[in-house]
Amino acid sequence: MKKLSITNIGIDNQLFVKPEYLIHPFISGNKYRKLKYNIQKAKELQKSTLLTFGGAYSNHISATAYAGKLYRFKTVGVIRGEELVNKVDSNPTLKFAEDCGMQFKFVDRETYRNKSEKDFIEKLKAEFGDFYLIPEGGTNQLAVKGCEEILKEDDNDFDFICCCVGTGGTISGLINSAKPHQKILGFPALKGDFIREDIRKFAKKDNWDLITDYHFGGYGKIKPELITFINDFKKKYNIPLDPIYTGKMMFGIFDLMEKQFFPKDAKILAIHTGGLQGIEGMNIKLKQKGWPQIE
Incomplete structure (x- = not known):
């Protein structure tokens, strides 16, 4: 650095x-700081996938996607807003994340509010397998x-x-x-x-x-x-x-x-x-x- x-x-x-x-250039500012020790922890736990949450233009989604590409993790982004499912190509943030290899799960705003609930996390594990969870915003x-x-x-x-x-x-x-x-x-x-x-x-x-x-x-x-x-x-x-x-x-x-x-x-x-x-x-x-x- x-x-x-x-x-x-x-x-x-x-x-x-x-x-x-x-x-x-792509994991800048506080996103670099926030991801630094989380990436280390994911490696220590031998996790192969990072899963996190964010909105349509989330800096955190963009940074996590690139970090996954850089450090060879699969990445999953749970994205707020079902209406975005067919708008990835016209959204610079989501298109960048997709190009970095991130897989998306689009959910409605009511479902998104459950992002910290144990039952919702278990459903995500059933769908995507074991992963290292990074909260919304990386905090x-x-x-x-x-x-x-x-x-x-x-x-x-x-x-x-x-x-x-x-x-x-x-x-x-x-x-x-x-x-x-x-x-x-x-x-x-x-x-x-x-x-x-x-x-x-x-x-x-x-x-x-x-x-x-x-x-x-x-x-x-x-x-x-x-x-x-x-x-x-x-x-x-x-x-x-x-x-x-x-x-x-x-x-x-x-x-x-x-x-x-x-x-x-x-x-x-x-x-x-x-x-x-x-x-x-x-x-x-x-x-x-x-x-x-x-x-």
């Missing part, structure tokens, strides 16, 4: 970006262990660590590895505050908080002002942002800085967790709406 160079993006020398998305104890490795000694000078929040694994790892003087701020991509309980299952400290004002309507929702921000950010700093996670986080950080949320001399580190593969799929939706594209 290459050494990542933190980028200073100015703003009174306060804000810096840690480019985790550059770890790997489990081993994933958190991997995310604890994001922060290095070079990051000790930062006062605030900011990250996107989906299933809570990445922020949990950051919470556990942060120094006593550091505050972890999570920017949820989902509407609502329910993720706090999931984070508390893995986080060992109370040095964190969630900023819930920048979800733009909920998971997968987007507004023209966010597209403009993402495109302007890339032009100015040469750093691409995705519209589901990192774009919303960075929009939020800039807004909070403008509102003087952070102390004047505070140093802020934003963790760029990847997710760039989702831009192509989002642009298809934006084109259908007649909105500007993400560049």
Whole structure:
């Protein structure tokens, strides 16, 4: 894994970006971190198949599929939405995963809610044989262990660590590895505050908080002002942002800085967790709406 160079993006020398998305072209950012020890465990258990869950444009589905190809595992993706069964070729994420060898099982949204239920898992085993189970979004104890490795000694000078929040694994790892003087701020991509309980299952400290004002309507929702921000950010700093996670986080950080949320001399580190593969799929939706594209 290459050494990542933190980028200073100015703003009174306060804000810096840690480019985790550059770890790997297809297993990037937090997905690399989450899969690292799960892949090791699957090998130790001599499992030949990885099974996991995700939606139509899931970064986790894409990364798991490629990891399976790279490390010679069969992969199965249980995909939310029966209507997608005949739309794989027109969906960039699913097409990539299929090309990596992933087998799909499409289920309706009600069935998908049972993804953690023992009976549902047993039915999947009856259908696909023995497998190593990776939860939706990749979050489990081993994933958190991997995310604890994001922060290095070079990051000790930062006062605030900011990250996107989906299933809570990445922020949990950051919470556990942060120094006593550091505050972890999570920017949820989902509407609502329910993720706090999931984070508390893995986080060992109370040095964190969630900023819930920048979800733009909920998971997968987007507004023209966010597209403009993402495109302007890339032009100015040469750093691409995705519209589901990192774009919303960075929009939020800039807004909070403008509102003087952070102390004047505070140093802020934003963790760029990847997710760039989702831009192509989002642009298809934006084109259908007649909105500007993400560049």
